[in-house]
Amino acid sequence: MIIIIAIALRESIMNLINPLRIKNVDLIHLPENRLRFKFRATTNRDCDAVIKYWTENSKDTLYTDVSKGTSHHTLWIVNTTAPTNYNFQIIAFNNKQKALSKERSFKTMPIYHATPYFNLEYIDNAFKKEINNKFFLTQILTEPGSAVIIDDFGNIVWYEAFKKGVKVSHWTTEKTVLCILGAEKIPSSGGDEIIEIDLSGKVKNHLQVGKGDMDKMVHHEVRKDEQGNIYAITFDEKIFDLSSIGGSKQDTVHGDGIVVFNKDGHKIWEWSMLDHLDPLSDPEIMKRKKDWVHANSVFKQKDGNFLLSFRDLNQIWNIDYKTGRVIWKFGDKGNFEFAPSDHFSSQHSAHITQNNELMILDNGTKNGITRALAFQLDTTNQKAYTKLKISLPREYYTTVKGNVSLFNIDKVLFCVTDPRALFVTDMKGRILWKIQVDGDPYRVEEIHNFLYPKPDFDASRN
Structure with a gap:
């Protein structure tokens, strides 16, 4: 004192x-x-x-x-x-x-390079106050690429341009932007670099294939967990004997995995779906062996376990972080009973909401209708209850990519790639705000704490 x-x-x-x-x-x-x-x-x-x-x-x-x-x-x-x-x-x-x-x-x-136009096509008058001073992160996949933050008017307020495409981006709690970078020729939203930058453009982390512990390309997802570790989906491959179905005794099957890097860039955990599925169980494996089951999102839950979405299986897996065991599978031929009308196909962006529900973008390739779905999972009785279902009009059908998330609890934020649009709906699917994108967005995230607060000058002088 x-x-x-x-x-x-x-x-x-x-x-x-x-x-x-x-x-x-x-x-x-x-x-x-x-x-x-x-x-x-x-x-x-x-x-x-x-x-x-x-x-x-x-x-x-x-x-x-x-x-x-x-x-x-x-x-x-x-x-x-x-x-x-x-x-x-x-x-x-x-x-x-x-x-x-x-x-x-x-x-x-x-701005004249690596950024598209974002056009505010519509905003509901009653929604203007609610979306005022909200900010959204998206990305441009083509080369040159960029990570882009827009405001509620669709104005670009921040961007970072790269020579390579930005395959996916993510806003962290440290006010940084995490990206996968890759040339356009790398398939499946893949890249050979993970980069994290702050708002000033300073590089905080940079992982590259062939340097340090990053020995495989990553794709579709990169995020940070509560400990500051970086995790992503990886490409993986394994040798199998496929001679009984017309292949060779040493045939290569390409699948997907999960990798976790610590703050120093060291690999601390890795998992592969090729250790958990038998390719001989798939009658189409000779056609699919170059991209088998196609993982497209990964999400680390509060208990440390991972949700991994497989587009071609129409399934989401829950993977035990400690053992690598697949705890359950949700979707077609999965462990849960749920309404047939709510079965999904080619889904993206599986994650747990603040309501503790499993939310996905159902691309809906089986019926040509894209939907937002959220489920409450009863893991004891292996039943799933649909808590949210928003079916989009057919003009917003998106065959690939895209994502969905809750916005202010009682609304939903969408990115649909084929129609190249970002929008917010109410729980009945009525569009309240729409941005048309002159580019190819993969996802959109609402970002928090983008604005710096006014310092409390008076308090500092007491």
Whole structure:
């Protein structure tokens, strides 16, 4: 307590004899990204600093992250639209004082590479307030590719361009973007790199096939678990004797697996479906052996076990993390009894919602209707109860890719790839907000904590 009082007293004395001030501000232009701006500010003493900025003729103020406890501050503006004029001001502050720079301006330029157009086609008037200041992450698979964040108007507010395609992207709790990168020639949404970047573009993790422990390409999914480990679906292969059905004694079957890397990039766990299925049980294996069963999403549950979706089986597997055992299979010829009308086909994005329900996008290749489905699973009695079913109109049918998730608990967010659209519906399927995409999106995620909060300057001076 005495030490805290002494520090506060010293700060008060310094504020009197050497008031806090901002000595200089430099804007560093970054030609490789037209929506990102780097600033350096020098203060006469160690303190905290932040930038507030706003568009011309607007009262809506945005803030950067806070640079803390130094006299040499690096600050990033990472949320802008193009082309737009902005004003900004740097605020330096400590426990007792606040100093302001002069107001200055900068201008964003039009984006011209690796980003498509996102057109707001429709928004329900009653939904405008609810979706205001919501942000969404999606990606461009073709080369050059990009990870893209848009706002509720469909404006691009952040992007990161890559020479390779961004096969899938994911927003983490650390405010970073996790991507699979790969050339267009790599099939099945596959890539040979996993990269994690923060909003300033700084690379936090970079895994590459042939370097370190990454010995296989990954595809369709990359995420982080609660421990900060990175997990993904991998391509895998195994030698089988298929001579009894017209193959060779040493025939290669290509399947899928799961891999987990720790924070240091070391492989800590691996699993393969080729250890759990007999290819001789599939009468079409000679036709399918180059891409057998086709996994397309993986999700780590709170108990540590994995949900893995297999498009060609119309099944979702629950895999024990400790043993690798398949605990149950849900779907066609699975372990659960459920309504025949709710059987799904070629599904994507199997995950557990905040309501503890298993949710999927049913692409619906058997009947030409794409649906959002959510189930409550009774694992004791092996029965599944349908809790959500939204059937989309036929013009939104998507044969491949896509995803679905809850939005604000009582609404649903969709990405449908064939119609190239992102939209939100109510629980009856009525469209409330629709973005048309001039590109080929694989998924869309609502992202949280994208905006930096306004610092509590008054509290810091108490």
